[in-house]
Amino acid sequence: MKNDASTGQLIVGSFCIIFALFFYHLMHDSFLILLGIIGIILIITGLNENKGYRNRIIPLIILFVFCGILIYLVFIFPFSRPEKQITIILIFVLPIVLFGVPFYTSWGKISNFKKGVKMVESGKYKEASDYFNEILKKDHDNPLAWAGKAVALQKLGKSEEAFYSIKNALDLKYKTEIKIFSLSKLLINAMVYNTAGLVYAEDGNYQKALDYFDKALELKPELYAAWNGKGVALSNLGKDEEALKCYNKNLKYNPKSAVTLNNKGDVLKKLGKYSEAIEYVDKGLKVDPKLPMLWLTKGEIFMCLNKNEEALKYIDKALELDPDFEAAKKVKEEILSLKVK
Structure with missing residues (x-):
């Protein structure tokens, strides 16, 4: 069974190819060729079962796409016909605004979580707890901050507070079921489940921990x-x-x-x-x-x-x-x- 990431790649890749083929005979735009190539690459990597290969190449594809968009907007867009400018805005700028900002915000939460977890792994439990508290002052509904705090508190021997924190994390996890444009949110949910597993394992409740690890792996x-x-x-x-x-x-x-x-x-x-x-x-x-x-x-x-x-x-x-x-x-x-x- 393909995971959510590969399914999303197959859908997006197919859309890119169909879109490029449909509009190329109308616009004869070289950027549509680039879009078609990107679609082919997405499909190839989506079908590839080697996750390590896919995880290495996807960042390169993303970089390639944004570089292409930037070059096009800077060097070609200003000289395009008005109707062509509107088309470019609808195709590229709006999706970046609609999906890029939430994506960036989600990855910011993930980055902060990893930084705090590294403190825990280094034995800086109090420092990690304080770090997550500072995040929660600004973003109280951040599920990963509550999850990270739970791990730090468990290491500090504050089991009751740790379970309160992990309950908040589980309650605040994203409810979305959209699979294509919410991959980062699915990852956040998986990380919350994984952290819940760690907290229960640290408490010696390995069966309960196992349930949460399975939920994390079901998502990612x-x-x-x-x-x-x-x-x-x-x-x-x-x-x-x-x-x-x-x-x-x-x-x-x-x-x-x-x-x-x-x-x-x-x-x-x-x-x-x-x-x-x-x-x-x-x-x-x-x-x-x-x-x-x-x-x-x-x-x-x-x-x-x-x-x-x-x-x-x-x-x-x-x-x-x-x-x-x-x-x-x-x-x-x-x-x-x-x-x-």
Whole structure:
């Protein structure tokens, strides 16, 4: 089943080609040729199942379209006949005003959300909470700001406030069902669902988290963060084989995710596939050697192989990077107790 983005591309691409063919014999305008080419590219990328390829080429297409419009309006439009000017305005300027402004606003919300989430990932929970509060003062009905605040509050141990925030985010998510011109809003809804999943997972309610990750992926199957979250939830529910499939999906869209490479290595460890587990953890370390959980996972794998001295070396590396890493402290205590025996 094609996702919303590819369906939108097929519809818009078909419209471009039909429009170009219909009006070219009347106007003989070279810009209609450009429009037809754009339509062909949209259809090709819409049919292509490789999401990574599509995600790389679409920004280039958008840039190509806007450059073409700009060149046309600056160098050709001023010398066009009046009736031709009206046609150009109706075809290009009005759609930019009607759809470009909402699109820009939506992507602004997404950009702000990602900035706040990076603070959370860096352990700056209070700073992230304050950042989202500032956004909400100006834009109280911003679903992503409420969602980001929920994650920060959950990390601060303020579970009740976190669930209040995520409820607001879910209540404020976009209700639109229009698929073609609301792709950014669909993404925002998917991100809200994904964040709700993270909040419930952090609270230990993995089944509820799983429900929200599935809702996110129903809207945006290429949302790799949701595949990672779903994998974590499944693993904690004891469904490691299913979790492995989710991590593979994540890595298809985001092959250099150090966190997912770590999680896949951890699941492979649980399944007793130690050599594969080390392989994926080492891939993660090449991406981000300063991620403590990778060193912890590698240490745990060597513990399973009864190589405790080497395991201790990796655990110490994790603690060097994060002296407050509780999980690493527990594993180190376990190794040292084994040495005493």
